Amino acid sequence: MSIVLNSTHLESEEMSTSGRSIFLWISLTLFVAMGRSEVFYRKNGQEMIMDCGAADENLGIEWKHNNARIVKLTIRGISSKGNSPLAQRTKLIGNKLKIFSVEISDFGLYSCIGKDASKREITIKHTLNVITVSVSPSNAVLTSTDVTLKCEISGDSKAQVQWMRPPGSEPYGSPGNTVTLNSVTLADAGKWTCQVKDIMGHVVQKIEEDIHVVGLLSSEEIKAPVGGDVELTCFLPDLGGMRIVEGGWKREGSTDLHFPTLSRRSDDLRWNRVQGSRVKFTDGQLSTNFTVTLNNVQPSDSGLYVCTLTFESGKKLSTKVNLVVEVSKAKSGSSPIGKENTDHPSGGDQEVTAPLGGTTNLPCSHSPSSGQRIVGGGWTRDPPTDTRLPVLTRSEKGLRWNGTNVLESKVTFSDTELSTNFGLTLNNVELTDAGVYICTLIFEDGKNWTTMLSLVEEGGILVARDMKPPSMKDEFWHRPVLLGLALWIWVAVGAGSLLLIVLIIVCISIQCRKKQNKKIPSSYAQEYAKTQDELAAKKTKPRSRSGMQKRPLPPVPKNQYEAVNR
Secondary structure, three states: OHHHHHHHHHHHHHHHHHHHHHHHHHHHHHHHHHOOOOEEEEEOOOOEEEOOOOOOHHHOEEEEEOOEEEEEEOOOOOEEEOOOHHHHOEEEEOOEEEEOOOOHHHOEEEEEEEEOOOOOEEEEEEEEEEEEEEEEOOOEEEOOOOEEEEEEEOOOOOOEEEEEEOOOOEEOOOOOOEEEEOOOOHHHOEEEEEEEEOOOOOEEEEEEEEEEEEOOEOOOEEEEEOOOOEEEOOEOOOOOOOOEEEEEEEEOOOOOOOOOEEEEEOOEEEEOOOOOOOEEOOOOOOOOEOOEEEOOOOHHHOEEEEEEEEEOOOOEEEEEEEEEEEOOOOOOOOOOEOOOOOOOOOOOEEEEEEOOOOOEEEOOEOOOOOOOOEEEEEEEEEOOOOOOOOEEEEEOOEEEEEOOOOOOOOEEOOOOOOOOEOOEEEOOOOHHHOEEEEEEEEEOOOOEEEEEEEEEEOOOOOOOOOOOOOOHHHHHHHOHHHHHHHHHHHHHHHHHHHHHHHHHHHHHHHHHHHHHHHOOOHHHHHHHHHHHHHHHHHHHOOOOOOOOOOOOOOOOOHHHHHHHHO
């Protein structure tokens, strides 16, 4: 008996559970079919679309904002809008309300009143929260500037705001609407994310704000041998839309060196020429690279060199480079660029052999052990040449090569984001390419890592670091490609000259023949004139008709005859 009762109890309990499941399923189905109320988060200026669930627009529908009419569609299809500014920025698409550009005043409760297909009246309510993101003083700032980020939600929202630093995965500071970045660096550049979570802890909105930090990259210290050439590096990873109006290099203290100055003419930013200076610079239009080369370095050139840029806003940016001139020959393994440090030790020296006219790889790989990010760097040549090498820059796209003014047919490099491999490929190797190549990485703490490569031509010719490469004039006849090209040029010039001489002789011959044809003998001219006179006389003499006699003259009238004889 108890078993039967227990079975009955279990069956009734199963039926009760099954009934509740069916009820919940039906309720959920009706809830989905009828539509549901939602809470929306939109950034100021974004588009917003809200639906009215199962409401049939053919049976009439009305949308309200905080009980004020936005738009109403009657059963006859007649539409009328309210008088609020919000109503003028909306459009009814079926039973959906579209707001073209959300404004701060648009937050609040939205109600939709209509009827479903069975003509039952339904009401759907939505809540709209408007998010405003701002960056002060602006999205593009110079290094060492304080930047304030704000992410505010209008209305009485309980949502939580958390700022995430680039690349958007690391929280910055404690949760809150406002954070301040003190004395920003190049490492702070990128997309900052305002992450919004609802009261349940679910991420409901992510809004990105791009921040450009404009700062100069250069080496803290550069070493150069006496009589050699050295590059004074000064470049910007990102301009951030800022406009440079003037600037230049100068040496701290007294010096007889004359450096060029930057000036903007219309939209061109160029160096002003300097007469009689040992400073070499590009003649082309400038954008982000303001590196110059100091030739024939002397011990008196040691000291601090300052690169300064002035922007349209009047603000200035500068960086210092300490030049150390080594009187004795540099020791093997010493770093010509940057200081030796235990955090980022130098990569040492390597030797690379390349065939003349062939292709060679310049390897450079490094995995930072300190966990700090690489913010810049690049390749340089010691001594410098006319061959431009790319520089490393970090932007919102990551760490990439900046190949401005780099000849692609000569130097090949990766166009994707870099992490540990920073090698290059040198094409069409020439004698002038032999020398020392330096790969430098600059970290966000300002320290450097360097490695040096000695490029040697297969014949064993190596250009020492304190020697200048052969000039283009000296090397011209030693280049097989240029020698063949010069030979063909001389053959073309000789053939062209011979053809021109032949044409001149032919033209002179034709002209002489024409002149001889114009000279007519005098006897022939007299006979010709006589013939022409005879022809003219025949034309004027009347021709007699054969078989016809000459007609007599008619008789003179009598009166005329008497008058004549009187």
